[in-house]
Amino acid sequence: MQDATRTNRCVARVCDLTSPRLLFKLWPVVLRMARLVHAFRTNPLSPEAASRFETQLADLGRELGRRVVEWTFNNLEPARLPAVFWEGCHYSPKRPSPTRNLNCLFGKIRLWRRLYEDSEGLGLPSLFPLELYLGIVKGVATAALADRVAQLAVELSQRPLLAVLEAEHRVCWGPETLRKVTAAMAEGMSPLVHAARVERVLQWLAEAAAKSGPRRIMLAVGRDGVMLPLRGPAKYREGAAATLSVFSRWGKRLGTVYLGQMPQAGQEALSEELTRLIRDVLAAWQGPTLRLVYITDAGFHPSEYFAKVLSCIPNPSQPGHYYPWEWVVDYYHACQYITKLSEAIFGPGRAAYAWAAKMRRWLKDKPGGVFRVLRSAGALRALRGLHGAESDYDAACGYLRRHAASMDYYTCRRLRKPIGSGVTEAACKILFTQRFKRAGMQWDIESGGAVLALRVIALSGLWSSVRRRLLAAQEKALPQTHAQYCETMAKIAA
Secondary structure: OOOOOOHHHHHHOHHHHOOHHHHHHHHHHHHHHHHHHHHHHHOOOOHHHHHHHHHHHHHHHHHHHHHHHHHHHHOOOOOOOOOEEEOOEEEEEEEEEEOOOEEEOOEEEOOEEEEEEEOOOOOOOOEOHHHHHHOOEOOOEOHHHHHHHHHHHHHOOHHHHHHHHHHHHOOOOOHHHHHHHHHHHHHHHHHHHHHHHHHHHHHHHHHHHOOOOOOOOEEEEEEEEEEEEEOOOOOEEEEEEEEEEEEOOOOOEEEEEEEEEOOOHHHHHHHHHHHHHHHHHHHHOOOOOOEEEEEEOOOHHHHHHHHHOHHHOEOOOOOOOEOOEEEEEOHHHHHHHHHHHHHHHHOOOHHHHHHHHHHHHHHHHOOOHHHHHHHHHHHHHHHHOOOOOHHHHHHHHHHHHHOHHHOOHHHHHHOOOOOOOHHHHHHHHHHHHHHHOOOOOOEOHHHHHHHHHHHHHHHOOOHHHHHHHHHHHHHHOOOEEHHHHHHHHHHHHO
């Protein structure tokens, strides 16, 4: 089994590539290619003929690849197979069995693989070791095709994705099969994302530390929510997104990793995932001291996370102390309350617009800008009274007073700290809005979670890293022959 299932050895053998059986399989397609070339060369040339020739040649190339894959996979297992150990159990080979709906990048193939049953009669499910060695996903897709499907699911909805599979790969699936493969890929890749995120953020921090600049390197965290259309009585519920960004000493953003969570009460899963990421990055970082910034609006979940979690993360290098996080309330959310305040004082119109524009400049450009705005509003109320709702005035003033400590935008700009949560707002848009809120869409938590997990990986630029980790993890979990099992036990004993 050991020699039979190592595809790199089998494919590399020249005798396999020149096997009469393989050539017999390929010869009809090669002959059709030759006839196609001859017909194109002998007939009058035209753009239509050239296009038709290239299209037909691509179809024949796909058929050639399909036959090579099918023949290669079916000639890996020898006639006599050894017993294997898998998950602590002993399995013996039985009869060969064909797959029913296996597809590769070139179309549908028929794979004959040996069935294994547990030798101790424990009633365990049967095993197909060859499928494990080839990385077959849910018995319907090869490893390469499953990866292709997962990448397409990041951007395409169900119907266009199935159309692409049929047009480009000659794969004819139904919605259930597609969802099954997508969910399997998300389930396999999701546990490996955390390590890839930590590695990528540390790379950006090292890149920032290698260059000089006037300010400290900044690690910025943000989180926000977006309403998603769901099936069932609750038509809309709030999904959550979070970001972790690295800024250079000049205030330039070097990169961002994204986190997302389908609607959940309390958003606990996102909070735990984000906190774990922050802790591991800070614990692994050995460079210069970072400036830690939390940039978000003052909504319930962001405020609660800062008060109960983020500001309470202990600093292991200073026992008894916490990491010094600085909370910056999004400037543009604060401006909305200035507009609300101006309309309460002046009423809708030109005067309200002019005063609000002036106060927005004060808030951003002047030291203690928020207190200047509040003093100006108080003086105008005393002189003019209110032309709008008093409740709007009180709500706006209350918001600005409560969060005044987090609205020192003059100092933020001097220290090259971002004053807006645009990165997190963009995360909500690219993670959720662009994919989950198209016309007529409704989601359930499970299927939406699978697509979201794949989007988080792709949009964070972690796909190749996570994919390599997944293939390496699958290789470590492959069944062992008796000789391999004994060798492993000897190493452990030594």
